[in-house]
Amino acid sequence: DTQMTQSPSSLSASVGDGVTITCQASQDISKYLNWYQQKPGKAPKLVIYDASHLETGVPSRFSGSGSGTDFTFTISDLQPEDIATYYCQQYDNFPPTFGGGTKVEIK
């Protein structure tokens, strides 16, 4: 299976800060990577697909980039409603696999 390694596992930042999460794949996955936001007690919600495409309705302060094995997810201007755990997920190789998650908290 393609292993997805996220870092950091958790972070704390102030409202208005920029936040960056990285996701590294154990093998080349081209740009076939998605990012999800999960709030406590809720299902994951698609935020970014195909590495850099913003899902409809998602605020533009969320962005993604990368290809191959290294990807980044950025929240510019962190808002209180962005408190959640974020997961990357690859779909280039079978089976689809998820990263371990990054918990984002407000300082």
Next chain:
Amino acid sequence: QVQLQESGPGLVKPSQTLSLTCSVSGGSISSGRYYWSWVRQTAGKGLEWIGRIYPSGDTSYNPSLKSRATISGDTSKNQFSLKLSSATVADTAVYYCAREGGIAVGYKYFDHWGRGTLVTVSS
């Protein structure tokens, strides 16, 4: 707006079969534009894709489940189901059903999810 809802027993005994159903509204499971998946989440292993059913009725599964999973669809009820045989404590998880979209344009992403249902495997 498509909605998915999981249902099934919240408690399963070890060695028994875990059975869940996902009811879909606002979209047809036989639409060629989407696949329909089961994903589970545990504290220990995080999010794990279990398998999917295609519009044709074909299925594919995560090899890690060692052939214990079976997914089937009922187009008359617009539902799809998961059976996981020989359940163990390790199968205790929140189980989600999800729609995979973007298929027609070469993407695959889980764009709609059910709320999830906790299944505990315990005697």
